[in-house]
Amino acid sequence: MTCLRLVSPARKTAHALARALCVTAVAALPLHGAAAQSGSPQKNPSTIQDTEIEALMRDYTRPILKAAGLAQQNVEVVLIADRSFNAFVADGKRIFVNTGALMDSKTPNQIIGVLAHETGHIAGGHLARMRQQVEGMQTMAIVAMLLAGAGVAAGAAAGAGRDMGSIAAAGVTAPQEMLRRSLLTYQRGEEQAADRxxxxxxxxxxxxxRGMIETFQRFQDDQLFISQRVDPYLLSHPMARERIAALETLAKASPYFNAKDSPAxxxxxxxxxxxxxxxxxxxxxxARKYPLSDTSLPAQYARAISAYRYGSVNGAISQIDALIARQPNNPYFYELKGQALLESARPVESVAPLRKAVAMTNGAPLIRAMLGQALxxxxxxxxxxxxxxxxxxxxxxxxxxxxxxxxxxxxxGRKxxxxxxxxxxxxxxxxxxxxQIGREIAARARQRFAPGTPGWLKADDLVNFKPPKSARNNR
Known part of the structure; x- marks a missing residue:
């Protein structure tokens, strides 16, 4: 990867109901829920930026977004560094996909199906409607708890006795449980709409x-060990077997059901x-996934990357040069060579391959930044x-x-x-x-520019910038 960046942790909701919904969604092993073997979700998941993978994701999503009427919305795919099979949307502009989903998908069609599902959430306005539902449920929960509390108080005044504590707990939690089930039912309906x-x-x-069905079959296998112990009405997504049954009817009716991904x-x-x-x-x-006996281009690619990260840089460069010999017009092999040399404290040698990669990708910003760093x-x-x-x-x-x-x-500075x-x-x-440090340095920069010049205005904007509350809290 050319860069790793941290994503701020999701803002905590103010209400316990919303927190409970998040836990339930993870337990469901849904299309965009954590896989069972992944363990606890990361508190500060990292995003990965990579020109090659991002270009592939754009090619996957472009026709889907056009079909959904979202071609002009600048929806982007954000890669999350997490090994679980997971994808989700959190706003109307970004589809988040775990690297685990990419690594475990056997065909482009499987990931394209995932991206199409998430696009359905964006096009359907499900996030906005879900927020409205949660807000409405929160108000109803407050009223229900107040009424339950009033009943508890009345019982206490009448002298209900020693069991008052357990009765109070049941009276307060029962309305929340009913509301949670109601909201989860609504969410399952949105998932089915996104599938369609x-x-x-x-x-x-x-x-x-077909790729969507294959993905749900994967989740069905994951759900086998919990299907006897989990109430399906406590899941945010339909059980995988239900989704497969519903999808097969639609999918097999399509004239394109047997369409294959192109070899390229x-x-x-x-x-x-x-x-x-x-x-x-x-x-x-x-080595287990790509043994030396595997002479395919992907296997050589994986071994060359691993060699530069963990082995001798000279040995890695030899392997990368072999890749370039096989595909001399692949810009990402030149990028890899430049990155390996740059990170091995050989910046002068990294300049030439990075220049070539920049030219071949029409100035991809990530590669361009690496070239600038090497220079x-x-x-x-x-x-x-x-x-x-x-x-x-x-x-x-x-x-x-x-x-x-x-x-x-x-x-x-050198200039x-x-x-x-x-x-x-x-x-x-x-x-x-x-x-805070940025504002302090911007204030110093502002003093060096003539008032009203572009540099002064930019520095002034930084000095007066107020970060979002969530960003301030997560510093």
Whole structure:
């Protein structure tokens, strides 16, 4: 991966009912719930940015979003560094997908089905309606608890005796339990609606819904060990067997049910999976999944990545060069070579492959930022203007990269432009969520710019920026 970034933990709800719903959703092993073997959810899950994988996700979602009428909404796929099979939406702009879902999916169609389901939630406005339902339930819960409390008080006044404590507990919790079941029933209906929408999008794009069925069959296997112990009315999603039965009727009626992914798309999917395994698994796990006897391109890719992360850089470069020999027009092999050299303190050698990767990807911002970093770290004064150009372009397209801003600050500093160096440093701290330090440096930068100039205005904006309450609380 070219970069890892932390996502702020989800804001805690104010009401115990909402917290209970979150727990129930995890227990359900749903389409976007944690797998049983994943353990407790991370408190601070990390996101992964990678040009190659993000390009593949855009190609997967583009036709689906168009079919859903969301082509102009700039919906993006965000990758979560978590090994469980999981996907979800939290707003109308982003679909979150765990790397575990990508690594465990055998075909593009399986992930495309997941993305189509989540698109159904966005297009259907389910998040907004769910918030309305929760708000309404919270009001009803308050009223119900007050009435239950009034009944408890009346019983106490009448001298109900020693069992008053247990009666009080039942009287207060029973209304909440009824409301929770009601809300979960509503949520299960939304899940079924998203399934139906997903099939319609797949039909509109002449793709099969077979991958969705295969995914639900996976969840059905996971649910076997809890199906005898879990009340289905306490789940936020329908049981997998119910979803499979409902989907099979719709899916098999489609003329595209037997449609296959193209060989080229399957190869990109296999390369994506190999890349994730190479970066996220230990060498022994990589060797088990991609033994030396496997001479396929994905296997070579995974082993080359693992070699650079855990072995000799020279040996890794030899393996990467072999990849380049097989596919000389693959920009991500040049990116990998540049990254391996840069992270091995060989920035001068990393410049050439990174320049090639930037040119071949039409200036992908993540790769452009890495090239700028390599140019700065080379210590070659003749590279400074090129570094400034690459880093300015990279931060314009992706302003949330602390490393790119730090490298830009260094490049400005070497040029003697202290005002812009301070401004870039301040933006780097803002990108990493360190708002107080960022404001202090921005205030210093503001003093160096002439009042009213673009640099002064930007620094002034940073000085007066008030971060969201959740960001302040999570610092």
């Amino acid at each position: 929408s997903a099939v319609s999008y797949l039909n509109a794009t002449q793709q099969s819904a 798309l399957q190869e990109r999917h296999d390369m994506m999976r190999a890349k994730l395994v190479g970066f996220m698994e230990r060498p022994d796990a990589v 700065v770290q080379s210590g070659n004064p003749s590279y400074n203007e090129e570094a400034l150009r690459e880093l300015i372009l990279a931060t314009q397209r992706d302003p949330n990269s602390p490393g790119a801003w730090r490298s830009l600050a260094m490049a400005y 003697g432009d202290v005002a812009n160096a301070d401004l870039a440093a301040a933006q780097g701290y803002f990108a990493s969520g360190e708002f």
